[in-house]
Amino acid sequence: MPVIDEAAAGRIFREESGRSVAALIRVFGDIDVAEDAVQEAFAVALRTWPGSGLPPNPGGWITTTARRRAIDRLRRESRERELLSEAAVLAPGGYDDCGMSEEAGPVLDDRLRLIFTCCHPALSTEAQVALTLRLLGGLSTVEVARSFLVAEATMAQRLVRAKHKIKAARIPYRVPEDHELPDRLPPVLAVVYLVYNAELTGPAERGLCSEAIRLARILATLMPDEPEVDGLLALLLLTESRRASRRRPDGSLVLLGEQDRRLWDGALIEEGQAIVRRCLRRDRPGPYQLQAAINAVHADAATFEQTDWSQIVALYDQLLAVAPTPVVALNRAIAIAIGEVQGPCAALALVDELDLDNYHPFHATRADLLQRLGRNSEAAAAYERAAALAPTDAERDFLRLGGRASR
Known part of the structure; x- marks a missing residue:
């Protein structure tokens, strides 16, 4: 069993916290209980893993430990019966022997359920995006505030109000029905995009880029007739194709004109451009599709000097018309x-x-x-x-x- 230090445990927290929080919300139907339990589980991991080594399934270990901590807390507070009853309403289908509800709905993923819960119309768009970044991606309040260009204290208040609104309004923890999806989609796409960019601009590697792409692929499978979903996926793939060239070994930034294009990922470019072409054939342009098309033009150029800037400006003209x-x-x-x-x-x-x-x-x-x-x-x-x-x-x-x- 490999030995792990605190830095490695921290990386696992960034990668797994959203998954664990989402799983526990499904069980207990309480965001605060889930968040606190996952934090406690990682505190236990920091004490035990450096000596005992990394477990075979760190994410599963965290979720199981957090679930036990949550149950202990609920027993201490004499609230277990009430909250588990609420959870049964939020996650119909019953519970297995481990206390985890059966998977249900068109997409079998707790984190996607969590996105749609946080992006419920009862919440403001800003609160929807901020809360999902906090819960799904494990971003700190400071980092979420930075994404919105607001003060930390302001964002902290918004997050607390949003969680209280979910609880008070008994917003269900589920993926919407097919007929509800189009109206619920824009804030979800915004969440996925901001999750991706949080890693690009964040102070540390979080695994959020791959998480955002994974969620975008799930959405594309869920909503194959929505061109903006495809547009977002193409945008993320084309942006990701250049990520390895954006920083030097010392961590310093490299501008687009100075990037080594040999480091660009050809497979991601090919996939992203194929999606862009599919979007163009649909002729239903939207902001994500146009941003993806701009990135596709960059990817077409063998050198910076060969970039078709006139085409890029023309695409920005279209983008400004639909997203001024x-x-x-x-x-x-x-x-x-x-x-x-x-x-x-x-x-x-x-x-x-x-x-x-x-x-x-x-x-x-x-x-x-x-x-x-x-x-x-x-x-x-x-x-x-x-x-x-x-x-x-x-x-x-x-x-x-x-x-x-x-x-």
Whole structure:
């Protein structure tokens, strides 16, 4: 049996906590009980695994230990009968000898049930996404807050209110019926996309990229006639194809133009582009499909210089029409500048119209454009502002390096 240290146990927590929390919510029907029990189980693991070694099935060990802890807690609080009765309503079908309910519904996955529970229409869209990131992906409140560009205390209050709303409204823990799925889909797609990006921008590896892709594949199987589901899957695959080239061995960032395209995953590119072509044939464009198409154009180019920037800007024009957000407008301006479609002066004018003062890519983009225009002192200040807002050390170091080059 292999010996494990605390760092390895931490990685397992990041990978398995969402699965365990989802399984326990199915059993007990109480989010707080599930979260607390899983935290306690990992605390036990940190005490025992370094000496006894890693169990054959760490995730199963955590779930089993957490279930026992939850039962002990409920017995102590004399609430077991009440909560297990509620759980029977939330997870119809009864319980097996281990206390786990039978699998039911069109998708046999606890985490997907958890996404749809957290994305119930009774909750605001923001609360739906935030709560699922917290429960499914195991993100800290700080990391969820960063995804929404809000303060930690604000996000903590939102998460507590969302959990209370689920409990008070007795929101069922299940995948919706087929006729309910289209209306319930947009926040679920947003969750999966943010789960993927949480690892790209997070301070540590979490296994969330592969988890997001797995969930996107499940959704694509569940909803084969929804082009936006396919669009999201294609977007994640094409983005993932470049992940190995985005950082140097020392952890520093590598811009798109400097990436070694030999490191790009050809199999993921081929699969993603095939899905994009299928979406184009449907002719029902949506935000995820258009973002996937933009990434497909990048993947088509053998070198950065051969990128078809005019096509990318045209796709951003379509994206801005269906999703008129400041972030989309910012990315369109970046494409205009990088591809020399209109030049840095025109791009800067577009960027300066946007209200994104708390978004570090906004300031990083301004810094780059100002530097291109020879306005070095302004560029240095913009780089410093971007670095102050950046979520990771690697991004902060990269931006401060750019700021020093502008001085």
